[in-house]
Each structure stands twice: as structure tokens, then as C-alpha cells.
Amino acid sequence: MLFELDDEQQEMRDVVRKFAQNEIAPHADSWDDEHHFPREIFKPLAELGLAGLLIPEEYGGLNLSRLMGAIIYEELAQADSSTSTWLSVHNMVAGLINRFGNDEQRQRWLPGMASGDLLGAFSLSEAHAGSDAANLRTSARREGDHYIVNGSKFWVTNAGQADVYTVMVRTDPNGGSKGISTLVIEKDTPGFSIGKIERKMGLNSDPTGELIFENCRVPVSHRLSDEGMGFKIALTALDGGRINIGASSVGLAQAAFDVATRYAKERQAFGKPIGAFQGIQFMLADMAMKIQAARLLVYQAASKYDDGAPDATMSAAMAKCFATDTAMAVTTDAVQVLGGAGYVRDWPVERYMREAKVGQIVEGANQIQRMVIARALLGRLDG
Numbered sequence: 001m002l003f004e005l006d007d008e009q010q011e012m013r014d015v016v017r018k019f020a021q022n023e024i025a026p027h028a029d030s031w032d033d034e035h036h037f038p039r040e041i042f043k044p045l046a047e048l049g050l051a052g053l054l055i056p057e058e059y060g061g062l063n064l065s066r067l068m069g070a071i072i073y074e075e076l077a078q079a080d081s082s083t084s085t086w087l088s089v090h091n092m093v094a095g096l097i098n099r100f101g102n103d104e105q106r107q108r109w110l111p112g113m114a115s116g117d118l119l120g121a122f123s124l125s126e127a128h129a130g131s132d133a134a135n136l137r138t139s140a141r142r143e144g145d146h147y148i149v150n151g152s153k154f155w156v157t158n159a160g161q162a163d164v165y166t167v168m169v170r171t172d173p174n175g176g177s178k179g180i181s182t183l184v185i186e187k188d189t190p191g192f193s194i195g196k197i198e199r200k201m202g203l204n205s206d207p208t209g210e211l212i213f214e215n216c217r218v219p220v221s222h223r224l225s226d227e228g229m230g231f232k233i234a235l236t237a238l239d240g241g242r243i244n245i246g247a248s249s250v251g252l253a254q255a256a257f258d259v260a261t262r263y264a265k266e267r268q269a270f271g272k273p274i275g276a277f278q279g280i281q282f283m284l285a286d287m288a289m290k291i292q293a294a295r296l297l298v299y300q301a302a303s304k305y306d307d308g309a310p311d312a313t314m315s316a317a318m319a320k321c322f323a324t325d326t327a328m329a330v331t332t333d334a335v336q337v338l339g340g341a342g343y344v345r346d347w348p349v350e351r352y353m354r355e356a357k358v359g360q361i362v363e364g365a366n367q368i369q370r371m372v373i374a375r376a377l378l379g380r381l382d383g
């Protein structure tokens with residue numbers, strides 16, 4: 001059981017913290033205001049190895065553990081949870097190509113992804129298929145050594161910015177979840193275009209949008225693993241993705257807590273700092289407790305994933321669900337501690353609160369996480 005970071009973990013955390021606090025945090029508010037995707041920090045992040053967390057060294061990556069990844073995402077999210085989100089999606093895609101791709105595919109995409117030249121995106125959801133993702137309809141019909149892809153995908157993080165999209169498509173119309181395959185589709189492929197970019201509550205510096213495929217010809221050699229493996233690949237990605245979202249949520253909650261604590265010591269009311277009032281003290285104590293519990297759950301889930309533990313999927317669901325619920329509660333309370341100052345944009349806590357909400361929805365909404373946990377505990381009782 002892990003309670004303290006070892007020397008190597010602390011060293012990496014400190015490097016990331018320094019970069020995040022100096023190069024990211026000062027810009028997070030304006031990037032959000034201006035809806036600016038900070039592509040300019042992708043290369044510097046890659047130079048620290050952070051664009052190749054799951055890429056083997058022979059392709060230019062660091063090949064780190066999930067636990068180390070969780071520590072890194074926590075630090076990045078303390079500076080800007082939007083950056084942590086888009087980078088974690090990128091690393092998730094690289095991890096899938098490494099795990100399910102062949103040598104040729106790894107050689108084609110991984111070095112560029114590790115060096116910060118190619119940005120990744122992951123596309124499972126469709127307009128009518130979010131939680132019920134196996135119901136997706138975007139079709140890929142085989143024609144010789146190509147697939148002809150038709151349909152549209154929704155809510156894709158990094159849409160329009162990414163260079164390499166892993167797209168779950170239906171290769172067998174009657175195959176249910178076993179009729180889904182994963183294609184890697186490059187941004188300039190004829191027949192592929194970007195549709196609507198969503199206007200969102202938060203994470204405004206990272207585009208979320210639609211992918212449109214109109215008779216898009218994708219080489220069969222760009223399929224990861226066998227036909228029919230796509231849903232399994234997506235679920236594998238989500239286990240890791242959930243740990244990352246959990247870690248980012250811990251970082252976001254910590255950032256909100258730090259602002260609230262500082263404010264509670266400085267802000268005066270009735271002749272005292274507001275932190276002298278028990279009503280504020282108990283809020284801060286609850287926030288600190290929840291953050292620490294969430295952090296430990298995330299670290300435990302990451303360690304179980306690294307060890308291939310049989311309950312790794314349940315642990316990832318627990319960590320994601322608890323950490324994102326914690327971030328929502330803590331950021332909401334941080335706004336309350338700051339009072340009116342919390343509601344206006346002079347302070348970052350209103351942004352933190354807007355950003356926390358999405359964690360409860362993405363990578364499987366928290367109701368779905370509870371279903372995953374209950375199924376692991378009870379088995380399938382509904383036939």
C-alpha cells in the first residue's frame with residue numbers, strides 16, 4: 001500500500017509542478033476566456049516527456065506507470081484542468097496504438113506523438129450513443145484494401161486540433177458490441193471533416209466537436225487489432241482514462257482548496273478572518289478530507305492497473321466516480337468560501353467549478369461508474 005511518493009516520483013512531480021505553475025497556470029484564465037487551444041505548449045510538454053507517457057522508449061516515449069501518470073495529471077490539473085484533459089486523451093490514444101497496433105503502425109504514429117508533432121483524439125460517442133456506446137452506427141464497409149467510412153461522431157476532445165483520431169466504427173451491422181472496430185484516421189484523409197465545435201460550460205480552451213465521414217477511404221492497414229475488437233479496445237482505454245480523469249479531478253479540487261484556504265485566512269468579517277468561524281473551518285476540513293481520500297483511491301486504482309489486479313476495472317470506476325464527485329463538491333464549496341468574490345471572474349474558483357462538472361459526465365457518466373462497481377460486487381442480476 002502506497003502512502004508516500006518515492007524519490008523518483010517526487011522528482012518527476014517537482015519537474016512537472018515547476019513547468020505547470022510557471023508556463024501553464026498564469027495563462028489558464030485567458031485561454032479559457034479566449035477559447036484558445038494552447039498548441040504552443042504541446043512541444044514543451046513533449047520535451048519533458050509528457051506527450052509519450054505510455055510510449056516505449058524506442059519510439060521516443062517515457063513508458064511510465066499509470067501511477068506516475070496519475071501524479072503528473074494531478075499536477076497539470078492544479079495549473080489547468082483543460083490542459084490535463086487534452087493531454088491525457090492524447091496519451092490514451094498513444095497507449096492504444098502501442099498496445100493494440102502492429103510494428104508498422106507504432107512506427108508510423110508513435111514517434112510523432114511522443115515528440116509533440118502529432119496530437120491524438122479518441123472518438124467513441126455518437127449523437128444517440130453516449131453511455132450506450134455499443135449502439136454506435138458510424139459504418140465502415142470493406143472495399144478491397146480500404147474501408148469506406150460514413151457517419152458522424154460527437155463530443156470529440158481535441159476535434160479539429162488533433163492529427164490522429166482513433167475512431168470506433170461499425171464493421172458488422174448485426175454484430176452488436178462485437179461488430180465494432182477501431183480505425184486510426186489521419187486528419188487530412190479525404191472524406192473526413194470537422195463539424196460543429198460545441199459551446200461549453202467549461203474546458204473552453206480545449207475544443208470538443210463533431211467528426212464527419214462522407215465516403216471516407218481509410219486503409220485497412222490503419223485498423224488496430226482484429227475486426228470486432230473495437231469495443232474491447234475502447235473499454236481498455238476507458239479504464240486508464242478513468243484513472244486520469246480521477247487524478248485531474250484531485251488536482252482541480254486541490255487548486256480550489258488552496259485558493260479557499262488562503263482566502264479564509266485573509267478575508268475579514270465581523271472583525272476576524274472568516275477562517276476563524278467554525279462554519280468555514282468545517283467546510284475546509286471536509287474539503288481536505290475528501291481530497292485526500294480521492295487521491296488515495298486514485299493512486300490505489302493506478303497501482304492496481306499497473307499490477308493487472310483482477311479488480312482494476314472496479315477500482316478505476318471507484319476512483320473516477322469518487323474523485324469527480326469530490327471535485328464538484330470541493331469547487332462548489334470553494335465558491336461558497338469566497339462568497340461574492342467566488343462568483344466573479346477575478347478569482348479562478350468559478351472556472352474550477354465549471355470545469356469540475358464535466359468530470360462527472362465524461363469517460364462514462366458517474367451513474368455508469370456506479371453500475372460498473374455494482375456489477376463487480378453483485379454480478380449481472382439482470383440476465
Ligand SMILES: Cc1cc2nc3c(=O)[nH]c(=O)nc-3n(C[C@H](O)[C@H](O)[C@H](O)COP(=O)(O)OP(=O)(O)OC[C@H]3O[C@@H](n4cnc5c(N)ncnc54)[C@H](O)[C@@H]3O)c2cc1C
Nearest residue numbers: 122123124125130131155156157208361362363364365367
Ligand atoms: C467536454 C466533453 C468531452 C468529451 N470528450 C469525448 C471524447 O473525447 N470522446 C468520446 O468518445 N466522447 C467524449 N465525450 C462524450 C461523453 O463520453 C458522453 O457525454 C458520456 O459518455 C455520456 O453520454 P451522453 O452524453 O450521451 O449521456 P446519456 O447516455 O444520454 O446519459 C444521460 C444521463 O442518463 C444517465 N444514464 C444513462 N444510462 C443510464 C443507466 N443505464 N442507468 C442510470 N443512468 C443512466 C447518464 O449517467 C446521464 O446522467 C465528451 C463529452 C463532453 C461533454
